[in-house]
Amino acid sequence: MTDQPPDGLPRYRVLTGPDDEKFCRRVSEALDLGYRLHLGPAVTFNGERVIVAQAVVWDDAHRPPATSNV
DSSP states (O other), rough: OOOOOOGGGGSSEEEESSSSHHHHHHHHHHHHHHHEEEOOEEEOSSSSSEEEEEEEEOOOOOOOOOOOOO
């Protein structure tokens, strides 16, 4: 895993669209590239269909772990 996403993609992305197979495939493709889910999806209804938004972030294996002063 590199410290940067492929093809110049940003480290943070929000994928949106109708809640259908195409949307699920887009999220799955991002996960296959090395992104990870950022929290859960946001879901709304636009009067005709369900619309979903899912944030993904690049899983930087080189990032130092967060430290705690506890």
